[in-house]
Amino acid sequence: MMKLHSSRQSRVANVANIKIINGEFDPFAILSQQSASLDMSKIGACNSFVGSMRDFNQGDSVLTMELEYYPGMTEKALEKLANHAIEKWNINDVLIVHRVGPIKPSDVIVLVAAWSAHRADAFSACRFLIDELKTKAPFWKKEQLKNSSRWVEKNT
Amino acid sequence: MMKLHSSRQSRVANVANIKIINGEFDPFAILSQQSASLDMSKIGACNSFVGSMRDFNQGDSVLTMELEYYPGMTEKALEKLANHAIEKWNINDVLIVHRVGPIKPSDVIVLVAAWSAHRADAFSACRFLIDELKTKAPFWKKEQLKNSSRWVEKNT
């Protein structure tokens, strides 16, 4: 959990705000736990985004997927994202959880969330986190189709 | 759970998408349950918003709150909102849960969520649901301050 300081500038995301997990995770259990760790009497809003694996992409059926990352740099990139959000909006806490390794359809891939006093900041920060994660954080997806495999080349 | 039909126009929110609850509820347990009831292999994105009671408003400490509603009309208004979102965006499911009765700081007041294939629709629909709920749905808050009580006159 990130501590609340009096000055926005002094707040930084710590390791509890960032998780890279090799294996399944329950996004709603994590959200529940994180909310319980916060002083909710100061927080009016929590916006969260859960991204999961579809069994189709670019018109093809996808059987499974492998998610590769860059140990060390990926964590650093996510921490930078979290800190950027904390500087940019008036938010009380953020959370970024991302899965790596083998993944199957319906599995959760990513969870991002932002807590704030008012909803506008929570929505904006949460949207920023997932948009930036998709364009900046070093993760790569390789899809297994029926008779072939392919690296996803571009995020939408 | 709302059924998925082939045509967007034929989809309608049903009673399971709308809940008015007199008493505490766990938003993340409800989200988890609703996600489990959907065919997640077609759904890549879930955006959810949880609104909870702060212990301050308009510069004053707030001790407790009473949430009044219009039984019958409130449910109708929320169903209309849900259906409006379903017509407007390409979403697979929506959820609106709102608490009524006595409420204390840190308690969850409202949960809205939207599930879709891509994140843009989920974010837009979820934001639409909470913004419209705040301006259209017949709910009224009465705040208990230290030495007085007051009706909240305007939503922000």
Add this chain to the structure above:
Amino acid sequence: MKVTVKYFASLRETIGRAEDQLEIAENMTIADIWRQVNPEHIQNQQMLCALNMEYVDWGTVVQANDEVAFFPPVTGG
């Protein structure tokens, strides 16, 4: 003819009643009903009205057995 009139939130407290059961003439609008039952309270610009649980204009004509409701701006969420 008979209509039910409901009041909510601060308006219910100001008026001192949650509900009226009224006998009214035909072809009355919602604004007419307000003037008839609450002559001491001027129709406030911010006040909202509903007919059979749908938002309507103050000029809407009421039918027998309709449910009319008056309330302040909503503050849910």
Add this chain to the structure above:
Amino acid sequence: MKVTVKYFASLRETIGRAEDQLEIAENMTIADIWRQVNPEHIQNQQMLCALNMEYVDWGTVVQANDEVAFFPPVTGG
């Protein structure tokens, strides 16, 4: 001087290696390193590079014991 070079995802598969341990001259840029170790692969416009786990320009000069990484556009989330 010594540097570590890492490759990820489709680039790792194309090159056939995940990592190189290199002895290089001083004052080499990241682009120079790419040309030295992978002369058969032209530096692709879409390819990204990082120095010590931070995104940098291809013109950045590398120091002893630095970690350089090359990878395709990211596709997480």
